[in-house]
Amino acid sequence: MMDPEADTLVRVDLELSDPAVVAAIAAGDRNALEILYARHARMLMVRLHRKCGDPDLIDTALQDTFIAVWRSASTYRDTNGEVPAWLWTIALRKLIDQLRRRPAPRPMARLPEPEPLPPPGTPAHDLLGGLPADLHDVVRAVYLDGLTTSEAAVLFGIPQGTVKSRLARARPLLRKDLR
Amino acid sequence: MIPDLDTRLAHNLDVVMAEISAPRRGRLERALLRVHVPESTARLVSATPTLRVAWFVSVALVLAFAASAGDASWTDASRFAVLLTLAPLAPVVGVALSYGPHADRTHEIAVAAPLSGLRLVLVRSITVLTASAALTTIGVLLAPSSGWLRVAWLLPSLATASATLALGSRFGIRAAAFGVATVWLTLVVLVAQIADDGAAPFGAGGQLAAFAVTCASAAALAMGRRRLERWDGR
Amino acid sequence: MTAPTVHLEGVSLRLGARFVLDIPSLTIGPGITVVHGANGSGKSTLLRLLATVTPPAQGRLTVSGRSIDDPSTQLTVRRILGYLPQGDTVPTRVRVFDHVDVVAVMRELAPTARERRAMVYRAIAGVGLADLAGERCGNLSGGQRRRVALAAALAGPSALLVLDEPDVSLDDAQLASLAAELTERSRTTTIVVATHHALWAADLHPRQMVHLYQGRIASTD
Numbered sequence: 001m002m003d004p005e006a007d008t009l010v011r012v013d014l015e016l017s018d019p020a021v022v023a024a025i026a027a028g029d030r031n032a033l034e035i036l037y038a039r040h041a042r043m044l045m046v047r048l049h050r051k052c053g054d055p056d057l058i059d060t061a062l063q064d065t066f067i068a069v070w071r072s073a074s075t076y077r078d079t080n081g082e083v084p085a086w087l088w089t090i091a092l093r094k095l096i097d098q099l100r101r102r103p104a105p106r107p108m109a110r111l112p113e114p115e116p117l118p119p120p121g122t123p124a125h126d127l128l129g130g131l132p133a134d135l136h137d138v139v140r141a142v143y144l145d146g147l148t149t150s151e152a153a154v155l156f157g158i159p160q161g162t163v164k165s166r167l168a169r170a171r172p173l174l175r176k177d178l179r
Numbered sequence: 180m181i182p183d184l185d186t187r188l189a190h191n192l193d194v195v196m197a198e199i200s201a202p203r204r205g206r207l208e209r210a211l212l213r214v215h216v217p218e219s220t221a222r223l224v225s226a227t228p229t230l231r232v233a234w235f236v237s238v239a240l241v242l243a244f245a246a247s248a249g250d251a252s253w254t255d256a257s258r259f260a261v262l263l264t265l266a267p268l269a270p271v272v273g274v275a276l277s278y279g280p281h282a283d284r285t286h287e288i289a290v291a292a293p294l295s296g297l298r299l300v301l302v303r304s305i306t307v308l309t310a311s312a313a314l315t316t317i318g319v320l321l322a323p324s325s326g327w328l329r330v331a332w333l334l335p336s337l338a339t340a341s342a343t344l345a346l347g348s349r350f351g352i353r354a355a356a357f358g359v360a361t362v363w364l365t366l367v368v369l370v371a372q373i374a375d376d377g378a379a380p381f382g383a384g385g386q387l388a389a390f391a392v393t394c395a396s397a398a399a400l401a402m403g404r405r406r407l408e409r410w411d412g413r
Numbered sequence: 414m415t416a417p418t419v420h421l422e423g424v425s426l427r428l429g430a431r432f433v434l435d436i437p438s439l440t441i442g443p444g445i446t447v448v449h450g451a452n453g454s455g456k457s458t459l460l461r462l463l464a465t466v467t468p469p470a471q472g473r474l475t476v477s478g479r480s481i482d483d484p485s486t487q488l489t490v491r492r493i494l495g496y497l498p499q500g501d502t503v504p505t506r507v508r509v510f511d512h513v514d515v516v517a518v519m520r521e522l523a524p525t526a527r528e529r530r531a532m533v534y535r536a537i538a539g540v541g542l543a544d545l546a547g548e549r550c551g552n553l554s555g556g557q558r559r560r561v562a563l564a565a566a567l568a569g570p571s572a573l574l575v576l577d578e579p580d581v582s583l584d585d586a587q588l589a590s591l592a593a594e595l596t597e598r599s600r601t602t603t604i605v606v607a608t609h610h611a612l613w614a615a616d617l618h619p620r621q622m623v624h625l626y627q628g629r630i631a632s633t634d
Contacts, residue, residue: 030196037195041192042184042188045181045184063198067198070195070199193535197527197533197534197535198527200510200534200547201514201530201546201547202508202511219526222518223515226514227504284504285504285512288502289519290465291466291491291496291498292516293521294518
């Protein structure tokens with residue numbers, strides 16, 4: 001009730017590109033944050049669900065993501081990649097923070113389904129396509145999402161050594177692939 | 180595919196908007212959180228106007244007056260006795276000003292809320308006691324004094340504050356504060372007159388009596404717990 | 414808890430020789446009940462009774478059949494209650510968000526700080542004060558302060574809302590949206606509104622109007 005500004009949101013939404021919305025957030029525009037949320041939060045939630053089985057951790061990670069966006073929007077540059085990729089990196093880091101905070105063995109109610117391959121024709125698809133399925137996750141997390149091996153270890157709940165050995169197995173395959 | 184996704188998205192947006200719109204927590208509140216005071220208690224302490232400016236100023240003035248009272252003929256000890264006499268009144272005034280329908284605009288809301296009235300009173304009283312102790316310590320450090328008399332206000336302050344709470348739950352906090360202050364001043368003056376020594380009320384006997392009053396008041400508060408849960412400060 | 418039914422039986426309060434309130438029998442069910450009357454007619458006294466602030470000196474007050482004299486019933490009622498008292502309840506030196514948040518702490522609205530603060534923000538945005546969340550209440554206008562108090566009462570879910578003159582210092586647009594919000598919530602809430610603003614009271618489409626005159630019920634319709 002009593003909020004006459006609610007309907008201006010939709011109009012602005014149609015006009016601005018993602019980087020322009022992030023720039024508006026950096027300038028302290030709360031509406032812009034709502035717009036960014038409306039555009040990307042659902043996709044982030046779905047993707048986070050593929051990494052973790054605990055909805056509470058995911059909710060907190062998603063909240064932390066947009067709180068971090070609000071505080072650090074001014075650090076966004078085109079060189080950070082597309083806005084969705086930038087958001088996803090933040091979201092993964094926030095999820096890992098949550099997982100670190102609860103080091104108790106994670107009861108996976110249901111095993112998250114693996115992320116689907118990126119669309120055919122993209123470089124990411126070509127990169128991952130030639131790999132055995134068990135290497136997809138770590139390669140994607142470390143080489144595409146830019147996590148460290150220790151972050152990836154927390155994310156997948158496996159020892160850091162296992163992450164490193166999987167990467168070591170993947171590397172010659174990738175090199176062959178890219179040639 | 181994911182159950183309740185829309186509800187969760189809406190809720191998460193509310194959380195985000197709240198966190199980015201909420202003003203930053205104050206220095207006091209952050210310090211309390213750092214030492215693991217529960218978040219709700221830290222909120223109650225820091226976002227309630229318990230420590231009124233008027234109270235702060237009046238207490239500081241009283242202590243300053245006490246520290247500089249008398250003339251050159253006064254001994255340091257009797258000068259210090261004035262400070263010792265007035266210091267235990269600071270928490271009494273503070274407690275009386277921090278709770279009750281006359282002191283707090285949100286009082287009616289607090290009464291109609293499920294949070295225990297006793298918890299609210301204790302949180303505010305401890306806040307007031309801590310602030311009083313800090314102010315008194317400053318006063319003591321400024322005043323010329325000797326030996327253990329420097330801490331002789333501590334037990335009497337606990338005694339007057341706890342007695343105000345214990346009696347307040349029966350007779351109303353204002354009446355209790357007035358009564359406790361009167362009894363305290365009368366006793367101190369009487370004992371000092373009889374012994375012809377300003378520091379006499381704060382000797383071993385006085386400290387023991389203050390300790391006994393504190394224990395009795397705490398016991399009364401603990402025993403009256405059930406009734407106090409519903410206490411509205413009147 | 415679902416919207417409760419409140420029943421008063423033979424309730425009276427005296428101030429000296431004068432009756433402040435004298436109600437032989439009154440039932441308030443789910444939906445909106447408007448208490449209408451002049452200043453001093455006993456409106457606020459009645460609402461304080463309903464909000465568990467003053468116990469009835471005489472007579473019985475029951476909520477969903479259980480007497481309010483029982484401490485556990487009283488606590489249950491306070492858990493489902495949103496209460497807006499009469500007059501200025503907003504401290505001056507506290508910031509808007511912090512005041513509504515402290516009331517939310519006292520009302521034990523949510524188990525975690527984040528959930529509670531989300532409810533607080535929703536309520537502040539709901540009364541159109543989102544941009545002033547960090548402002549000290551003392552810097553606000555009278556109408557804005559009243560909306561802060563309203564946000565504190567309306568925050569979170571409540572099965573029982575007791576609002577004493579929520580319409581004071583609101584402009585027409587705000588009155589309309591408050592009426593809309595209350596009408597919306599009335600389907601799942603027992604709402605008691607005291608006002609002497611007869612036109613606005615009609616906008617609420619109350620299921621019951623209680624007219625008070627000198628502490629007695631003049632008529633109900």
